[in-house]
Amino acid sequence: MGPLVSTDWLAGHLDDPSIRIFDCTLLTRPAPDGSDLISESGRDAWLAGHLPRAAHVDVQAISDPDQPFRYALPSPDRFSEAAGALGIGQGIRPVLYCRNHHLWAARVWNTLRHYGCADALVLDGGWAKWTGEGRPVEAGAFCHPPARFAASVRPGIFVDADAVAAGIDDPRTVLVNALSPQQHAGRGGVHYGRAGRIPGSVNLPARALTEAGTTAYLPPDRLRSLFAEAGVSAGDRVIVYCGGGVAASSSALALAAIGQEAAVYARSLQEWARDPARPLVRDGD
Structure with missing residues (x-):
């Protein structure tokens, strides 16, 4: 299987206990002076509507806050803790999506690969395609049970x-x-x-x-x-x-x-x- 999955595939695997879905949406807008971007969590949009049993991932929350760059890669220990708290671990296949042309789902996918998770998948078309096909959505908070994630950095990602x-x-x-x-x-x-x-x-x-x-x-x-x-x-x-x-x-x-x-x-x-x-x-x- 490649890194992308179709809406049909995911619809057929919603009850698969090894599949855990994550909404990775982050919102950005230019700063008033145009010199930078302001990043805002997509949590409110997720609360208003998300795929069935989809938890939310805030890219900023799993980044290193002590670095001077946005979305900086955290230490392996910090990422292990964050991923485990989200419910990502051994035997789990994360399926990622977002509302922005795959941008944030792809960043989380690449970050997971960087730290040794080779099983992460991205929903092709994300939120727009899923909802455009009239597929089921839910509202409100949801989280997966915690898991154990042991990061092992893979060079070259x-x-x-x-x-x-x-x-x-x-x-x-x-x-x-x-x-x-x-x-x-x-x-x-x-x-x-x-x-x-x-x-x-x-x-x-x-x-x-x-x-x-x-x-x-x-x-x-x-x-x-x-x-x-x-x-x-x-x-x-x-x-x-x-x-x-x-x-x-x-x-x-x-x-x-x-x-x-x-x-x-x-x-x-x-x-x-x-x-x-x-x-x-x-x-x-």
Whole structure:
């Protein structure tokens, strides 16, 4: 089984005791001065309506609050405690969804993989597709029984700035910017510091990988064509980045769905763009 599951599949597994569903929605909006993003829990939206027996995951609550970057990866011990409290552990297959084009579900999926949970799945189309098909929803709080999670970091899921820098001049590595064409060009929409892109990177926005109506990922052949057109070939080492490692996680999930691994620059431009020693280029430079 690949990392994505259909609404039909999940509907048929709602009573499977090994399946535990999680709503990963987080809400973001620009700060009043446009210089940053403000993140808000999606808990209220979850309380108003969620998939049957779906608990809520707040990405901020499972991140490291002592780091200067949004959604920073926590220590293995901290993540083990958080995941276990959510009900994720041995013998459990988490199924993740959100309301934002898979962005937050994909980030949680990638984080679980980073800490050794290879069984996590993402609902293709998430909330939009499930509710668009008239499938059952519930309201109110719900939590899964706690479990025991023992984190074991798997290298290569997330990478740091030095790995990205090493990939700039490596012909075997393709750097993919998952932000919008405007942001890639350095013309605006910046909430993470200097405008521009990492030198040598290609652009394929994460939102271009999903259908407008259902928010489901495009068919595999179409995904392969889009990545190929952007400059990604089978066998390439792929590193995806964005503003904070969230949209990039959705791109990594799409690549995994077509059988190609990709690493995510965890801190992405919120780190790179604020370091004057790290190069950025803009159209016209």
